[in-house]
Amino acid sequence: MGRAPCCDKANVKKGPWSPEEDAKLKSYIEQHGTGGNWIALPQKIGLKRCGKSCRLRWLNYLRPNIRHGGFSEEEDNIICSLYISIGSRWSVIAAQLPGRTDNDIKNYWNTRLKKKLLGKQRKEQQARRGSCPKQEMKRASGNAMVSDNENLNPYWPELPVPAPIPYPNEEPRFNDHSSIRRLLIRLGGRFSDDGQPLQNGTNLQLPIDISSVQQPFDHSVNFLSSSPMNALNNPRSEFPNAEYNMEGGGLHMLQGQNSFLAELEEMACSNPQRLDGLEFLYAQDMANNKPGSTAYEQSLSWGETSSLVYPPVASNYEGLQQQGVTQEHDFDELRYPTPR
DNA sequence: AATACCTCCAACCGCCCGTGG
DNA sequence: CCCACGGGCGGTTGGAGGTAT
Numbered sequence A: 001m002g003r004a005p006c007c008d009k010a011n012v013k014k015g016p017w018s019p020e021e022d023a024k025l026k027s028y029i030e031q032h033g034t035g036g037n038w039i040a041l042p043q044k045i046g047l048k049r050c051g052k053s054c055r056l057r058w059l060n061y062l063r064p065n066i067r068h069g070g071f072s073e074e075e076d077n078i079i080c081s082l083y084i085s086i087g088s089r090w091s092v093i094a095a096q097l098p099g100r101t102d103n104d105i106k107n108y109w110n111t112r113l114k115k116k117l118l119g120k121q122r123k124e125q126q127a128r129r130g131s132c133p134k135q136e137m138k139r140a141s142g143n144a145m146v147s148d149n150e151n152l153n154p155y156w157p158e159l160p161v162p163a164p165i166p167y168p169n170e171e172p173r174f175n176d177h178s179s180i181r182r183l184l185i186r187l188g189g190r191f192s193d194d195g196q197p198l199q200n201g202t203n204l205q206l207p208i209d210i211s212s213v214q215q216p217f218d219h220s221v222n223f224l225s226s227s228p229m230n231a232l233n234n235p236r237s238e239f240p241n242a243e244y245n246m247e248g249g250g251l252h253m254l255q256g257q258n259s260f261l262a263e264l265e266e267m268a269c270s271n272p273q274r275l276d277g278l279e280f281l282y283a284q285d286m287a288n289n290k291p292g293s294t295a296y297e298q299s300l301s302w303g304e305t306s307s308l309v310y311p312p313v314a315s316n317y318e319g320l321q322q323q324g325v326t327q328e329h330d331f332d333e334l335r336y337p338t339p340r
Numbered sequence B: 001a002a003t004a005c006c007t008c009c010a011a012c013c014g015c016c017c018g019t020g021g
Numbered sequence C: 001c002c003c004a005c006g007g008g009c010g011g012t013t014g015g016a017g018g019t020a021t
Helices: A019-032 A051-062 A073-086 A090-095 A102-128 A133-143 A176-187 A228-233 A260-270 A279-289 A295-299 A317-335
Strands: none
Touching: A019 A051, A051 A102, A073 A090, A073 A102, A090 A102
């Protein structure tokens, strides 16, 4: 027995919103606010829509100062860096990008940024072919073992299965999101145990002063997991040996001579077993290099962006989340105060 | 020109969490 | 403490539009 639906599905309109519906919803909220009850709102204004649908429409589309598309490079970097830090917490990421919605960012990541990342990885890899014979050999042997099952690791079949790195909340290993995240997190793990980001060759800088845009992080709050959910959300639970210091920080950007992907390649050469979760990149590589892959996809390259943000990680997800939520809330509240 | 395939994104779905009774 | 409810979130899907064959 599931829970009761939030609205009467039979009497609720679904699908794209009409301009009339938009106007109705917008003008009502602008005049009266949401009333603190999205479920009741559509009935009040005579909309045959689910309350959740109204909320979504408002937040993602009708709300003022929403920007769609045209993501800047800085925004790309922020998204990537936050993804490194906190994973697919789109609402938190959106809170750091004024005018952006979580849905937009999520779509943007899934359709563009992820591919950029893969494209860059591919490019770097091709450039480095020959400099890593071991890898090349594995690749060659892997190619002979292409399988319909994407979940199989086609490379390194001759190697013993490495002991899994004991991440407390290990996710499926070949899930795209989790794989990229693990990859990034692992790369983001180049921080010393004393909490200082390693400066050697990484020339960490802020691409923009995010803190001046909107208070991104609370630098002072201790990051302590107190619940299973927090542990799950805690980047350190996935990367337990890393400590991150946000003092005086904010987001930092990896510039430096060594691109992180080049370093990734080095890591792959020197210690492939550390890269579990990366295998899918090679699988993607193969899949995308097959004749059927599109010019568009092949042309996508991480090189189109100058750098990948590579922060010392927003170590305080809770603080971040709290602030992000509060901020978004206040943002709306300023414009459309709602009676409580 | 027709068809197949791909990309993108608005919207939906279902789960989880916080809150109030 | 328990339960019901609403809000919020991340994942997924459907379809429109674009591109390749």
